[in-house]
Amino acid sequence: MTDIDLSGVFPAMCTPFDEDERIDFETLQRDAQRLETAGVDGLVPVGSTGESATLTHDEHVRVVEAVIEAVDDVPVIAGTGSNNTREALELSERAADAGADGLLLISPYYNKPEQRGLIEHYRTIADAVDLPQIVYNVPSRTGRNIEPDTAAELARHENITGFKAASGDLGQIGEIVERTADEDFAVLSGDDALTLPILSVGGSGTISVAANIEPERTCAMVGAALDGDYERARGIHHELGPLFRELFVETNPIPVKEAMAIRGYGPARLRSPLTRLAEEYRDDLEAVLDDLERERTEVADATEGDR
Template sequence: MTALDLSGVFPAMCTPFDEDEEIDFETLQTDAQRLEAAGVDGLVPVGSTGESATLTHDEHIQVVEAVIDAVGDVPVIAGSGSNNTREALELSERSAEAGADGLLLISPYYNKPEQRGLIEHYRTIADAVDLPQIVYNVPSRTGQNIEADTAVELASHENIAGFKAASGDLGQIGEIAERTTDEEFAVLSGDDALTLPTISVGGTGTISVSANVEPERTCAMVGAALDGDYERAREIHHELGPLFRELFVETNPIPVKEAMEIRGYGPARMRSPLSRLSEEYRDDLETVLEDLERESAAVPDAEAN
């Protein structure tokens, strides 16, 4: 397995759609290049933020290929999870063939496997696909928590390189980081509001929604925290706090796609059953984005990474 540095900022990319709800590959590739130029450490297409649940398998792989073709040296970590182990394995194998540098695998949703089933699921894929793989724990979407003992056991597999933590349980996140210090295993925040706290307990970075909108600031915050400059990191965290909150007033990626459209980065169109952001939230989102732009204009070099 080729080593993959899982420290820093990895935007969970949106998938743009045109007026016919077909994938807008030109906008997708332009966006990938924008994020790479902003200094992110990797890109994560076709995860939850990329609306993978509404893409066909062929579309899924086409998005991965398009992002890989668009960027230079930045690694591409493909979302390839499913609640069906065979399906997740197929997506993982096809993503590897497409040239992905790593895989992000959400835990099986809806069918709520026991912890032993989660271990078997992840090991099956890790045994078959020789790429660095990130276990993704987001109980709010899957209905089942990946317990600390399970994460630690999975960390011993040579192809399981990291854990995306979106449980909201900082105690559990810190325990996983603590108990895997002797492994080559990264703990990444999957919740923008907890990125800084996650790093403080041993995390290595973030797979981020807000980095789609504010990549430079997110990189500056994470970079400062990893360098031990928590005063600077906390200052940027507080600057970004209103954005963190606005991006989750409705189901992700509804608000971030609206923010992308406001900024001119891509359309806010969703595939059903997701819908556009409610009008009641749009004004507040616009205000937060305007405030961030105003702060950047006032101190143009403050967010340099």
């Protein structure tokens, strides 16, 4: 198994669609290159933000292949989770064959397995696919929390090397960091508003929605925190705070796709049952994006003036 350094910023990529709801591969690849150029540490296609729930298995694989083809020097971690263990295993094997560097596996949703079922699910895939694998805990989507005991047990498997934490429970996340400290195991934020707090208790990075829009700032915040410069990290966190809030006024990825369209990075189209951002939120989102762009311009002008 090839190791991945799971520290830093890993944007959870959007999947762009054309007017006929087909995947827009040209825009997808251009976006992957934009993010790589911005300095991210890896890319995560076909997760929740990539609308994996409405992609066919063949589309999953084609998206992964397209992102791998587009980038030069960053790992690609493919979302391959499912509430069906056999299906998750098949997706994982196909992503591995496509050349993915790692896997992100959401915990089984809807059928709500017990903790022993979660352990069996993840071990089945980890035993069969020799790639670094990240366990993804997001109880608001799945209806089931991955308990610290379960996370600690899974961390002992050599192929399970990370945990994407989106429970919103900082106490639980801190406990998982503590209990896996002796393992080769990274705890990553899965909630942009909690990335800095998670880093402060020993997290190693973030699988981020906001990094699609502000990759440079997100990388600067995470890099500062990992270097111990929390004063700078806090400053950037508060700059990005309004964006964090606007990106979750409706179900992800509805707002981030609207933001991508406003910035000119990709279309706002989503596959049903998701819909475009409600009009009542658009003005606030545009205002936040304008403020961030103005701040960027002012910093660039000041830097130029100092030369």
